[in-house]
Amino acid sequence: MSIRPDSWIRRMAREHGMIEPFEDAQVRRGTISYGVSSYGYDMRVAGEFKIFTNVNSAIVDPKAFDDRSFVPFEGEVCIVPPNSFALARSVEYFRIPRNVITLCVGKSTYARCFSGDTRVALVDGTAATLEEMARRAEDGEMLWGYSMGPYGRIIVTLLEAPRHVGRDSLIELTLDNDETIQCTPDHGFILRDGREAAAGELRPGDSLMPLYRQVVRGYEAVYQPINGHIFPTHRLADEWNVRNGIYPQVAGTHRHHRDGDRRNNMPWNLERMAAADHVRLHNAANFGEDFDAAEHGAAIHESLARRRENREWREHFARVQGERATRFWNDEAYAEARARLIDTHLRNWTPERRDAQAEAMRRWFSDPSHREAQGELSRSAWERASKERREKQREIARNLKIRPEITGEAVEAALNEAGSIRGAARLLNCDRSVFRRFPDVVARVHGRPKFRNHKVTAVRELPGDHDVYCLTVPEAGNFALAAGVFVRNCGIITNVTPFEPEWEGYVTLEISNTTPLPAKIYANEGIAQVLFFEGDTPPDVSYADRKGKYQGQVGVTTPRL
16 A cells, blocks of 8 residues: 555546545645645635534533534634634545545644654653654653743643644754754744744744753752742642642642652652651661651750760860861861762752741741841851951951952852852862852852743754644643743644545544634635555445445534444
């Protein structure tokens, strides 16, 4: 069985009336193209529609369609409501030969598509191509990515129906991060200010809505353009679970990665656990099954409290601890232990813990009496300071810019190694005030980078036609590419049953709008591409032989039993 070219289609239409009316070339100017293409025929949609509306709260039953659920419409432009569909018919009447079967795919003009190698950002930290996603979806896998929510906040969404659409002409956009995107000229891109522009309308210098992902203490986090904050991806995936009723929002619970991979933020990999159970789980993994954190901590506190009652022991303990700390942070023999300690600190100081600590500090300092008490402590400390301490502080201030070896790169390396400004200052043998010279470096390491917008640097047309793919995001109508920008939903799906051997009639089309916005369908313009496959031998029984119930259909036809 082989696909038939344009010469065969023209011959069959002229000699056997396979398509009537028939256009023997592509009609493009000022319209959605229709007519013969290299290996297919782009059919048109007639101005006769049945629009689904659920005003009667009816159930869509393919065995018994309720006519009350459809609003008849005739006109040049049909508006399909958000997340709804319409039935229509083709302009052309088809007569399929006995040894031919056809497949029908939607026009990319309605689908708004990308090349198959375009990568989509997924919430498990990977970036799959649309072609790969289509195969995985066929195998039943569910995939989640990133979308701009209705109020400009990035959310996690389910990416539905990645699929091959057909072939179409493409343009290539180049971004200022050297990423390239190949898409149909009409595909919508979200601009940095929230507006939308078609790819063909973009010009060098245009700023696009960015997706920035980074790893903060082992967890992936995304930059929220609406407020400039970094937000953990696993919390966004947790929000998806709560929104969709996977589990409830319960106070006193922690979010837990089931497979232990902090980067895998697919919603199925997250669950809620009681905070105490979550801590015990990780304590058991780190210290063994018999470890009791509460009992261990209580025993230490009780022992130290008893010993502190002895003044000599207290002074001796302070001196010994000071000497040990000095050796630990300066002796090369402890380099490996220091590295382990720093790594443990980075793993344990989770985003949740940092947020809780920040909130506690905000509550404490929101009390004017606390602020006044803290100010008094600072003033009294400097009043008691010796002349030598004051002179040392002045010397530090004078020398802030004298040490040329303390560069931004050196500061960033020290912060990454130590995990804190205090530890980094020890590594660099400098005062912590030095870090005030490098606010951008400190912000970047602490997960608060100053991001730039993604900008278009070049736009060019690509020669020829290419296989194009798209997907659907019903919840948000947009998704993020791995190139780091947000694009509009590929939202119009045209469903057509294959035309069987010796079937004839007008084609009934199901046009689904999977976007959250109304969609226009233009009558008497291209709607779908028909591909013709010719078999080596005709079938024993054709559609006409078995007197199929849709033979010779002339209008918009609902299912028949």
